[in-house]
Amino acid sequence: MAAVKFTLNGKPQTVDVVPQMPLLWVLRDTLGMTGTKFGCGMQLCGACTVHINGQPTRSCGMPISSVAGKNVTTIEGLSPDGTSHPVQRAWIEVDVPQCGYCQSGQIMTAAALVGKSNDPTDADIDEAMRGNLCRCGTYQSIRRAVKLAAQYKAKGGAA
Amino acid sequence: MTVVNRRGFLKAGAGAAGGLLVSYVIPEHNLLLADTAGVAKLNTYVHIGADDTVTFTITKSEMGQGPLTALPQILADELDCDWKKIQTEIPSPEPVYGMMGTYGSLSVRTTYNSLRQAGAGAREMLVQAAAQKWGVDKSQCRTENGAVINTSTNARLTYGSLADAAAKLPAPTNVTLKDPKQFKLIGTSVKRMDTAAKASGRAMFGIDAKVDGMLYAVLARCPVFGGKVASFDATKTKAVPGVKQVVQISNGVAVLADNTWTAMEGRKALQIQWDEGPNAAQTSAKIRQTFMDLMPKPGAPARKIGEAEKAIADAPKKVEAVYEAPYLSHSPMEPMNCTAHVRADGCDVWVATQIQTGAQQTAAQITKLPPDKIKVHTMFLGGGFGRRGGSDFVTEAVEISKAAGVPVKLTWSREDDMQHDLYRPSSYVKFAGGIDADGNLVAFTGRVASQPFAGINNGVDRNAVDGIANLGYGASIPNILVDNHPTETGIPCTFWRSVGYSHNTFFTESFIDELAHAAGKDPVDFRRTLLAKNPRMLGVLNLAVEKSGYGKPLPAGHFHGVGVVDNIGSFNAQVAEVSVTNGKLKVHKVTCAIDCGVVINPAIVEQQVQSGIVFGLGPVLRQAITIDRGRVMQANFNNYDPLRIDEMPVVEVHIVPSTANPGGVGEATTPNISPAVANAIFKATGKRIRHLPIRQQDLV
Ligand code: FES
Ligand code: FES
Numbered sequence: 004m005a006a007v008k009f010t011l012n013g014k015p016q017t018v019d020v021v022p023q024m025p026l027l028w029v030l031r032d033t034l035g036m037t038g039t040k041f042g043c044g045m046q047l048c049g050a051c052t053v054h055i056n057g058q059p060t061r062s063c064g065m066p067i068s069s070v071a072g073k074n075v076t077t078i079e080g081l082s083p084d085g086t087s088h089p090v091q092r093a094w095i096e097v098d099v100p101q102c103g104y105c106q107s108g109q110i111m112t113a114a115a116l117v118g119k120s121n122d123p124t125d126a127d128i129d130e131a132m133r134g135n136l137c138r139c140g141t142y143q144s145i146r147r148a149v150k151l152a153a154q155y156k157a158k159g160g161a162a
Numbered sequence: 163m164t165v166v167n168r169r170g171f172l173k174a175g176a177g178a179a180g181g182l183l184v185s186y187v188i189p190e191h192n193l194l195l196a197d198t199a200g201v202a203k204l205n206t207y208v209h210i211g212a213d214d215t216v217t218f219t220i221t222k223s224e225m226g227q228g229p230l231t232a233l234p235q236i237l238a239d240e241l242d243c244d245w246k247k248i249q250t251e252i253p254s255p256e257p258v259y260g261m262m263g264t265y266g267s268l269s270v271r272t273t274y275n276s277l278r279q280a281g282a283g284a285r286e287m288l289v290q291a292a293a294q295k296w297g298v299d300k301s302q303c304r305t306e307n308g309a310v311i312n313t314s315t316n317a318r319l320t321y322g323s324l325a326d327a328a329a330k331l332p333a334p335t336n337v338t339l340k341d342p343k344q345f346k347l348i349g350t351s352v353k354r355m356d357t358a359a360k361a362s363g364r365a366m367f368g369i370d371a372k373v374d375g376m377l378y379a380v381l382a383r384c385p386v387f388g389g390k391v392a393s394f395d396a397t398k399t400k401a402v403p404g405v406k407q408v409v410q411i412s413n414g415v416a417v418l419a420d421n422t423w424t425a426m427e428g429r430k431a432l433q434i435q436w437d438e439g440p441n442a443a444q445t446s447a448k449i450r451q452t453f454m455d456l457m458p459k460p461g462a463p464a465r466k467i468g469e470a471e472k473a474i475a476d477a478p479k480k481v482e483a484v485y486e487a488p489y490l491s492h493s494p495m496e497p498m499n500c501t502a503h504v505r506a507d508g509c510d511v512w513v514a515t516q517i518q519t520g521a522q523q524t525a526a527q528i529t530k531l532p533p534d535k536i537k538v539h540t541m542f543l544g545g546g547f548g549r550r551g552g553s554d555f556v557t558e559a560v561e562i563s564k565a566a567g568v569p570v571k572l573t574w575s576r577e578d579d580m581q582h583d584l585y586r587p588s589s590y591v592k593f594a595g596g597i598d599a600d601g602n603l604v605a606f607t608g609r610v611a612s613q614p615f616a617g618i619n620n621g622v623d624r625n626a627v628d629g630i631a632n633l634g635y636g637a638s639i640p641n642i643l644v645d646n647h648p649t650e651t652g653i654p655c656t657f658w659r660s661v662g663y664s665h666n667t668f669f670t671e672s673f674i675d676e677l678a679h680a681a682g683k684d685p686v687d688f689r690r691t692l693l694a695k696n697p698r699m700l701g702v703l704n705l706a707v708e709k710s711g712y713g714k715p716l717p718a719g720h721f722h723g724v725g726v727v728d729n730i731g732s733f734n735a736q737v738a739e740v741s742v743t744n745g746k747l748k749v750h751k752v753t754c755a756i757d758c759g760v761v762i763n764p765a766i767v768e769q770q771v772q773s774g775i776v777f778g779l780g781p782v783l784r785q786a787i788t789i790d791r792g793r794v795m796q797a798n799f800n801n802y803d804p805l806r807i808d809e810m811p812v813v814e815v816h817i818v819p820s821t822a823n824p825g826g827v828g829e830a831t832t833p834n835i836s837p838a839v840a841n842a843i844f845k846a847t848g849k850r851i852r853h854l855p856i857r858q859q860d861l862v
C-alpha cells in the first residue's frame with residue numbers, strides 16, 4: 004500500500020491502495036464513483052475512458068501509481084451539473100444512448116475531440132472514436148452528436 | 163373511436179398515501195400464469211398523487227430498447243397527463259405479474275391495449291370527479307396536460323387536486339379510447355426518459371450496485387463446459403493483501419476481496435485441479451462433422467406441404483446448397499454481474515436481468531426462503547440481447563453470499579463473460595429448390611441440424627427452424643418440406659437477439675437469391691412474385707427498393723443486395739450497398755423499410771433498426787465463437803471484435819405508416835442484414851457466401 008495524491012475532478016484526492024491497482028477500480032470500488040465503466044480490462048473497448056491531464060485515457064490500463072500528481076477528470080466531473088458540457092448537451096439533444104453502458108466512455112472521448120477540433124468530419128470522428136465500442140450500435144447518433152457538440156462549443160460554452 | 167366495455171378490467175381506489183390508484187390487467191402476465199385459468203387478475207398499477215405525479219409500474223427491463231419511454235407514452239396519451247410528471251417503477255416480482263421478464267420484442271405489443279384502457283379509464287374518473295365538483299355534466303369537461311377544464315367557465319382543476327375525490331368513485335365499466343387522429347404522444351419522437359442519467363454517468367447499472375458491508379467477488383470456473391472443481395489450494399490467494407475469503411460454490415471457487423481488482427489478482431493465484439468432464443475433447447470441427455453426418459437422414463418434420471422431394475426430382479431445374487453459421491457470444495458491454503445479500507430472514511438481489519421471476523426463483527431455491535422473501539432490484543441493463551434471460555450469474559452470487567455470510571457483488575471479467583456465455587447455437591442447413599420451366603419456385607426443402615436449448619416438440623426444435631419452416635414466401639410455394647435434427651453438443655446455448663432468425667434468415671434469403679439467379683430472374687422480381695400473398699412483406703420490399711434506388715446506377719464498384727424478413731410481428735426489408743476492393747469489403751449504406759404496425763416512438767424505432775443492423779453486421783464481418791478442447795477459444799474484444807464506428811454504414815430508415823397492432827422492433831433487423839450484404843457481395847464478385855463470418859477467400 005502507498006498513498007497516491009492526484010487531482011480528481013478539480014479536487015485534491017489521496018488514496019491508499021496497492022500501487023499497481025488500475026485507476027478504473029480505484030474510481031469504481033475505492034472511491035465509489037461508478038460513472039466510469041468496466042468493459043474489457045484490456046484497453047480494447049473504451050468504456051473506462053477518463054481524461055488524464057486533458058488526454059482521453061483508458062483507466063483500466065493505468066496503474067494508480069502513474070496517476071500521482073496528475074489531473075483526472077471523470078464523467079462525474081465533466082460539467083458542474085452533470086449534463087451541461089457541450090458534448091452532454093448534444094448527447095441529450097440527439098438522444099444518443101440506448102442501454103447507455105458505453106456512453107460515459109464515448110462522451111469522454113468525444114469531449115477530448117471536441118476540445119481540439121471545431122469542425123470534426125466523419126473521418127475525424129471515426130478515427131477518434133474507433134476505440135470506443137458500442138454493442139447497441141449508437142454510432143450513427145454519435146457522429147451526429149459530436150458535430151452538434153462542436154457547434155454548441157463554437158457558440159460559447161467551454162469544452 | 164373504440165369503446166371498451168368489459169366488467170372488471172379496471173379497479174380503482176385510494177393509494178396507501180392518498181391519491182387515485184387504478185389497477186388494470188396486462189393480459190400477457192396472466193397468460194403466463196399457470197394457475198389463473200382465464201381469470202383476469204389486475205396486475206399493473208397507475209397512481210396519481212396529490213402533487214400531480216403520475217407513477218406507474220413497468221414490468222419491463224430497460225436495456226436500451228426504450229420501454230421506460232414508450233410504455234409511458236401509450237398510457238400518458240390516453241390519460242392526457244403532463245408528460246413531465248410521469249414516473250416509472252419496476253417492481254420486485256410478485257405472483258400477479260406472472261413470468262416477469264423482457265424478451266421476444268414483446269414490451270409494446272403485449273401492453274399496448276391494456277395501457278390505453280388504463281389511461282382512458284383513469285382519465286374518465288378524473289373527469290367524473292371534476293364534473294361533480296363543478297356540478298356540471300361530463301360533456302362540459304375536457305382534459306389537457308394533466309388537468310380537467312370546464313369548457314363553459316374555463317375553470318381548471320389539476321389531476322392531483324382531483325385524485326382523492328376520483329378515488330371514491332366506482333371504476334368505469336366502459337371507456338372510450340381516443341381516435342388515433344387525436345394522439346398527442348403516440349407516434350411522436352418523445353425524448354427518452356433515461357438519456358440525462360446515461361449522459362451524466364448517474365444511471366445505475368447492475369455492476370454499479372452498492373450495499374453496505376459488501377465484498378467484491380470473482381469466480382474461477384472450469385474452462386471446459388460441464389467440468390467441475392476436483393481440488394484446489396487457496397494458500398497463495400489468501401496471502402494477497404485485500405483478499406478476505408475464498409469459498410467454493412457449485413460452479414467454482416470464489417475469491418472475495420475489498421475491491422474487484424484484488425479479487426481478480428487473488429483468483430490468478432488460485433491453484434485448481436479441474437475435473438474436465440465429458441466435453442473435454444469437444445471441438446467446433448467435430449460438431450460440424452456431426453451435423454454433416456446427419457444430412458443424408460430425414461429429420462423430424464417441422465413443415466410439410468405437398469410432395470417437395472418428388473417435385474424437386476421432377477423439376478427441370480434443381481438448386482442445392484449447404485449453409486452454416488457458428489456459435490456467437492452476446493457480449494453486452496456490461497459483463498454479467500449480480501449483487502446478493504442473503505440473510506436468515508430474506509434475500510435481496512440487485513441485478514441487470516431480463517427475467518426477474520427467474521432471478522427470484524433461483525434465489526429462493528438456493529436460500530430455501532419463500533419467493534416473497536426474495537426482493538429483486540432491477541437495475542439498468544448494459545445490454546441484454548437475450549443473455550440476461552439466464553440466471554446463472556444470480557445463482558453464483560446468491561451461493562457466494564450464502565457461503566460467505568456477507569453481501570457480495572460478483573463481477574465477471576470480459577473473459578468470463580465471453581468464455582462462459584450461453585451461446586447462439588451453431589447451425590448447419592441443407593437446402594434444395596425446384597424451379598419449373600417458367601422460372602417459378604415449385605418446391606423447397608430444408609434440413610436443419612442445430613443444438614436445441616429450449617425444448618423439443620414432436621422431435622422439432624422450434625428455434626432451430628424458425629424463419630425456415632415458416633418462411634415468409636411459404637404461401638406461394640406449393641411443395642415444402644423442412645425437417646430438423648436437434649443435436650446435443652455439450653455447449654450451453656440460449657436466445658440471442660432474433661434467435662433462430664439470426665442465422666436462418668441469412669440462409670433462406672441467400673438461397674432465395676441463388677434460386678432467383680438459377681431461374682434467370684432479378685432477385686427482387688423473383689421475391690415479388692413469391693410475396694403476392696404476403697402484402698406487408700411485399701410492401702417493405704417495394705419501399706426499400708424504391709428508397710435505395712435499387713436497379714438504378716450506383717457509384718463505380720458499388721453493388722446492391724436485398725434481404726427481407728417477417729419476424730416478431732413486424733416486417734422489414736434491407737438493401738445493402740457494398741463494394742469489394744482488393745479483397746476488402748465495405749458496407750457503405752443500408753436502406754431499411756420497416757412495417758411494425760402502429761409506431762409509438764419513431765426515433766426509438768429508428769434507434770432499434772440501426773442497433774439490430776450493427777448487431778447483425780459484426781457476425782458477417784468476423785465475429786465467431788469456436789470450440790476446442792471443450793472450451794471457447796475467444797476471450798476478449800481482440801479476437802471477438804464487434805463492429806466499430808469506422809465500419810458503421812449509413813443506415814437510412816423508412817417506417818411504413820400502419821394502423822395494425824404494434825409489432826416488435828428490438829430484434830427485427832438483425833436477421834436480414836447478413837443476406838443483404840452477402841447478396842450484394844455475390845453481385846460484386848460472383849461468389850456466393852454460404853458461411854458466416856465471411857472469410858478472406860470469399861472476397862478474392
Ligand atoms: S475497460 Fe478499459 S478499455 Fe475496456
Ligand atoms: S449504448 Fe449500449 S453499449 Fe453503447
